[in-house]
Amino acid sequence: MTALAVNVMQFARLLRRAGMPLGPGKVALALEALQAIDIGRRADVFHALHTVFVERHAQSQLFRMAFDRFWRTNAGVAQTLSLEEAAKPELREAAKPAPRRIEDAFGTRRAAPQVIPDEIPEAVASWSAAETLRSKDFETMSAAELAEARRLVRTLRLPITDVSTRRFRPGPGPRIDMRATFRAMVRAGGVIELKRKRRVTRYPPLVVLCDISGSMEPYARMLLHFLHAVTNDRDRVHVFLFGTRLTNVTREMRQRDPDEAVTRVTRAVKDWSGGTRIGEVLGTFNRLWSRRVLGQGAVALLISDGLDRDGGAGLSQEMERLHRSCRRLIWLNPLLRYAAFEPKSAGIRAMLPHVDDFRPVHNLDSLVDLIAALSAPVLRKAA
């Protein structure tokens, strides 16, 4: 094997460890590509390997870092390790606690301390003024909880109807399936029996924007498990978490193991339990993501108490834009543990006119309440 081939293989291995999934075919293709160009020109080598190895725009920066480090001198294994750490710290194997389910399996587990306090002090329901950047440690899920969560999520019926697609399948309907009719006719020898087809209907994509600021803290653990179950239960679900900034955690949520998923999500999100800037966050979403995820008749689900640090600045326009970009906008508001809720906060007043479906939940203690609130028939259109 040539030195070049060895280097390309090592480089691919490095990219793989940094989180880019590359099959062996890619290495062969990269070698072919390098044979086709003048490898004396560093920029051309960069572009050639880039076009072969990178599959998404988001990987571009990681690739650039890896390339600079790896090809600065000739490939070296010592560098490789340090790069890996620099490139994607969240992939390093941290000493993680054994998932609770494993302990459950061995029956060694003692009764766990309750994480969610029974009564939330009022102070928590306000929002902190400073952007606190901290990480979060969620207790892992027990086997029974996991099974229960899965079962509950299957009972979830969002108040949205299936959308009809432009695809057809055989079945009763007004349209005639010419292809099937002709095939049947040839088989039957000249007798024409009309075959029909009908439209395929399908669940629309779901985009969840979930508030994880300080005032939402009591619900965070439950919400994460809910979002994980929803993401893995159906296709075309996108999940964003926000406090003072917006994080797309869809890929992290797709991990099948809920503990692993929650661990990855908590590492990806930098603004747990801080303040909320709903207007700014929705603005970011509208600019960077709405065109990418709200296509094909998507339904948006906003989970937030509407307590906004910026006092609702710019919120109305961004909500209006969001409302216009999706098929249906549902707002689940778990603020209100007090029955006499009035939308007094500036944020709430700015948001209410722009939602199709407002679902206040006065007592959100469990997944059961959450799912019941979401599955209930449409009560009223928000004024």
Next chain:
Amino acid sequence: MLLPNTIDDTAELLRRGGYVPDRALATSLFLALKLKRPLFLEGEAGGGKTEVAKVLATMLARDLVRLQCYEGLDIASAVYEWNYPRQMMAIRLAEAAGRGQDAALGKDIYNIDYLIKRPLLRALEAHKSGPPVLLIDELDRTDEPFEAFLLEVLSDYQVTIPELGTLKAIDPPIVIITSNRTREVHDALKRRCLYHWIDYPSAERERAILKARVPEAGDKLNAQVVSFVQMLRGLELFKPPGLAETLDWAHALLALDARELDRETVEATLGVVLKYQDDIARVRGDVAARGVEQAQAAQ
């Protein structure tokens, strides 16, 4: 026309066709041609993705076969459809000739003469001028089932028609796939392709493109337009203007006989560059005035 042999040749080929590529695009395209892989071009709308395929087809003197994707695109409109009225007629004629119950009839009406060829099938056929350029435009608009089907076509360059058998391309077409990223295209499909992200051009390249495309604008207007558009792209607008908007704007300004930017003309023509009312409202007034000043100072 022979395929280019080096990256420089590829860049030159595009340039002669009026497309000003950067080195990265030239490299990707060269490798796609050389390694016979589909090229997956992704980027914001109006960046010149479709144009790559068009210019390539023209400059290589190949046919361009275009498949415009949309939601619900199916095999009947992407690959083939039987010509039912003609088949029906053939059956009637056969009946009139007393061959209505003939066992051979089934074979006769599923003849290639009754086949309506759609873009994918046409791209696999032999073309006089050599393998065509197959442009699969805005793939993100289709749904996953079509993507899965396409994966099969692109790996073997063949399609199967149950009544006729498998049709395989002798020479695979040059495939260019574009996506506006309104949805993530599945990794499995991307894995077959070479990938290139078309970004907004740098000011220098944008001036070169404008000069190649709208030479009558002249250096002064050219530099001012590019300066203003680049300023807009830094504003975090809902939809920043793409390259297509820059070209449209230059044409619009020429149509108004503007030789340089002034505030009044800019305000009157903002709708050519910005397509959302919020964005226009934000730019109109102070921002536009500052942009015009900057543009005038720039050249």
